[in-house]
Amino acid sequence: MGELKVIDVTCALIVDSQNRVLAAQRSSTMSLPLKWELPGGKIELNETPEECLVREIKEELDIEIKILKKLQSNTHTYPNIIVNLIPFISKHVSGVISLKEHASYQWLDGNELLDLDWAEADVPILHNYLNTLNAI
Template sequence: MIQVTCAIIIDSQERVLVTQRSKSMSLPLKWEFPGGKVEPDETPEACLIREIKEELDIEIQIKKALLNNIHIYPNITIQLIPFTCKHISGDILLKEHAEFKWLHGNELLALDWADADVPIVNYYLTNRWK
């Protein structure tokens, strides 16, 4: 099983950052919360900060860990480790993804999400005001 982090980055208007996987990535053009694979001897938190900087060129502050989701794809099993985060600085520069959007919670379910992210979206929407 591969550990993968993801960031639910929330801005001052309570919008959430979502990214679309590029055509060359696995699960092409599916939407996801940005993040990446945890390296050996790396904490999920350190991984997420590193991955967001590498993929989007922005700085984030981790606010809260959410429930993990284990998802079995046909060729890989991942443990998706989500965190709510705050955008601290920088302008988004896409280095791997095709597109990004800032969306309000009620807009999230309209996207074609990567399967592993769907329970994370639902959990966030159900628990975001708690």
């Protein structure tokens, strides 16, 4: 067995005007099929995390976002890869959500967020996000 590769991935806690967070369900053909995740994607060469996130959200959901705040990253080891997940609180600026890769999406209040079957790497980020809300 070779060493697992670490990939840097961004994700967005996209918040709407009612402070609900967008959750996206992975399609049945993606890795971690039908798990829920915070949308985002892999950082490409010479791309900042912020540039990556804006691009990925446009590609995956066809909406424009504005990044508000970076949260603490979470590194998670899956059986075949290590993901360094870099989260940003963002707001939906324009566009209507059109799913390009995902099976479904939901807008969730903070007290509903942890009810879904999330991809493991996203769970600590959700807890951290909820803790920041409670600290206000």
